[in-house]
Amino acid sequence: MTIEDIDKEFFFHPFTQLREHQQHGPLTMVEGHGSTLTDTRGRTYLDAMAGLWCVNIGYGNTEMAETLRAQTERLPYYHTFASMGNEPVARLAQRLIAMAPGEMSKVFFGNSGSDANDTQVKLVWYYNNVLGRPEKKKIISRRRGYHGVTVMSGSLCGLPGMHAGFDLPLPMVHFVRAPHRLWEQQEGQSEEEFVRDLADELERLILAEGPETVAAFIAEPIQAAGGVIVPPASYFPAIQEVLRRYDVLLIADEVVCGFGRTGDTFGSEVFGVRPDLITVAKGITSAYVPLSACIVSAPVWDVIASGADKYGVFSHGYTYSAHPLAAAAAMTNLDIIERDGLMRQAKARGDHLAERLRAEFADHPLVGEVRGYGLLGAVEFVKSKDPLTAFDPALKMSAAVVQRARELGVISRALPASDSIAFSPPFVVTEDEIDEMAALARQALDDVARDLRLLP
Numbered sequence: 001m002t003i004e005d006i007d008k009e010f011f012f013h014p015f016t017q018l019r020e021h022q023q024h025g026p027l028t029m030v031e032g033h034g035s036t037l038t039d040t041r042g043r044t045y046l047d048a049m050a051g052l053w054c055v056n057i058g059y060g061n062t063e064m065a066e067t068l069r070a071q072t073e074r075l076p077y078y079h080t081f082a083s084m085g086n087e088p089v090a091r092l093a094q095r096l097i098a099m100a101p102g103e104m105s106k107v108f109f110g111n112s113g114s115d116a117n118d119t120q121v122k123l124v125w126y127y128n129n130v131l132g133r134p135e136k137k138k139i140i141s142r143r144r145g146y147h148g149v150t151v152m153s154g155s156l157c158g159l160p161g162m163h164a165g166f167d168l169p170l171p172m173v174h175f176v177r178a179p180h181r182l183w184e185q186q187e188g189q190s191e192e193e194f195v196r197d198l199a200d201e202l203e204r205l206i207l208a209e210g211p212e213t214v215a216a217f218i219a220e221p222i223q224a225a226g227g228v229i230v231p232p233a234s235y236f237p238a239i240q241e242v243l244r245r246y247d248v249l250l251i252a253d254e255v256v257c258g259f260g261r262t263g264d265t266f267g268s269e270v271f272g273v274r275p276d277l278i279t280v281a282k283g284i285t286s287a288y289v290p291l292s293a294c295i296v297s298a299p300v301w302d303v304i305a306s307g308a309d310k311y312g313v314f315s316h317g318y319t320y321s322a323h324p325l326a327a328a329a330a331m332t333n334l335d336i337i338e339r340d341g342l343m344r345q346a347k348a349r350g351d352h353l354a355e356r357l358r359a360e361f362a363d364h365p366l367v368g369e370v371r372g373y374g375l376l377g378a379v380e381f382v383k384s385k386d387p388l389t390a391f392d393p394a395l396k397m398s399a400a401v402v403q404r405a406r407e408l409g410v411i412s413r414a415l416p417a418s419d420s421i422a423f424s425p426p427f428v429v430t431e432d433e434i435d436e437m438a439a440l441a442r443q444a445l446d447d448v449a450r451d452l453r454l455l456p
C-alpha cells in the first residue's frame with residue numbers, strides 16, 4: 001500500500017471534503033526547509049501560508065530541534081495541576097507578561113487556539129459568577145470571525161459552514177457585522193460614519209439583549225480566516241467605548257496576529273485594542289509543538305483568584321497544560337524571532353508582498369480588493385467590479401484558484417467566507433519567493449478564468 005492508500009483507508013482528515021478525499025487522496029508532505037515543502041513524489045512547493053498561518057520561523061529550524069532534544073532528555077513531561085510546576089513554563093509566563101500589551105497579570109496554558117478560546121469563555125463566566133452576576137454570560141462575536149472548533153469556540157465563529165451539521169452556535173452567542181469595507185461600507189459613507197454604524201450596531205445588540213446579560217466581546221485584531229479583514233484605525237476605539245459603557249469584557253484573539261505577523265508583537269498594539277484577555281497559539285511556538293495561552297489582565301485575575309473563597313480549587317486544566325516541551329519550544333522560538341529581528345523582517349517582507357499583490361491583481365477585472373497588513377495579504381475575487389457583484393458561491397472561485405496555484409507550485413489558502421485567497425508566508429520568506437508566489441497566483445487566476453470563460 002502507498003502512503004496515500006493507507007491515508008485514505010485509515011485517516012479521518014480535519015476540514016476536508018470527505019467524499020472527494022476518498023477519490024483524490026491526500027497530498028502528503030515529507031519535508032520542509034524555510035518556506036519550501038516537498039511531497040512524497042519529490043515535488044516542491046512554496047508555502048505562502050506558513051502551514052496554517054503559523055510556521056513563522058520557517059521549516060527545518062535546527063535550533064528548535066536541539067531545544068526539543070535537550071528538554072526531552074531533561075524533563076519531557078510533568079503536569080502542573082495542584083501547584084506543580086516546571087521551569088520552562090514559569091519563564092515563558094514571565095516573558096509573555098512582559099511582552100503583552102496593557103496591565104496583564106497571569107498566563108493559563110492550553111494546547112490549541114480552540115481550547116484557549118474555550119477557556120476564555122469559562123474564565124469570563126467564572127469571573128461573573130464570582131462577582132455574583134450569574135446572568136451576565138452572553139458572548140458577542142463577529143460575522144466572518146474564526147475562533148476554533150470546540151463546541152464553544154466553534155459557536156464563536158461567524159462562518160455558517162462551521163455551524164451546519166453540528167447544532168451550533170450555542171444560544172448564548174450573538175453576532176455583529178465585521179468591518180469589511182468592500183461589502184459593509186455603504187456607498188457614500190465615510191470611514192467615520194462606517195465605524196459609527198458598526199459601533200451603533202453593537203450597542204443596539206447589547207441593549208436589546210440587556211447589558212446585564214452580556215459578558216464579553218471576542219475579536220481578532222485582523223480577521224484572518226474570514227478574509228484578512230483589516231479594521232479601520234478608529235474601529236476598535238469606538239467598539240471599546242461601547243463595551244466599557246456596559247461593563248463587557250474584551251477578548252482579543254491574537255492566535256494569528258500574535259508574535260510578529262503584523263510587524264508588531266501583537267495586533268492589539270497596531271489597532272488600539274485594549275483587551276482584558278488575550279488568546280495566543282500558532283506563532284508562539286511557530287507550530288513546532290502545540291501550545292496556546294490565555295493571558296489574563298490584573299483586574300480579571302484578581303476576581304478569579306478570589307473565587308477560591310466561593311468555589312475552592314480552580315477546577316479547569318488539561319493534562320498537557322503548560323507542557324515543558326512546548327514551553328521550551330516557545331522560549332527558543334521567541335529567542336530566534338528577537339535575535340534575528342524577524343518581526344522587523346515580517347514588516348519589510350509584508351510591504352513587499354503588498355506591493356507585489358497590488359501589481360499582479362489590483363487592476364484585474366475579477367479582483368474586487370487587494371488588502372493586507374504586515375505579512376498578511378488577501379485577494380478577493382468578484383464577478384464584476386461595477387456594479388460590485390460576488391461570484392456565485394457554488395462556483396468555488398477561490399478554491400479553484402488555490403487548486404490551480406498548487407499545481408503551479410504555490411500553496412495558498414481559499415477563504416470562502418469572502419471568496420479570497422490568502423498569503424501568510426513564514427517571516428523568513430525571501431523577496432524572490434514572494435515575487436514567485438504573487439506571479440504564480442496571478443497565473444492561476446488567469447488559467448481558472450479562461451477555463452470558466454470569464455476572460456477572453
Ligand code: PMP
Nearest residue numbers: 112113114146147148253255256
Ligand atoms: N483563533 C484564530 C484567530 C485562528 O485563526 C485559529 C486557527 N486558525 C484559532 C483560533 C483556532 O486555533 P486551533 O486551530 O489551534 O484550535
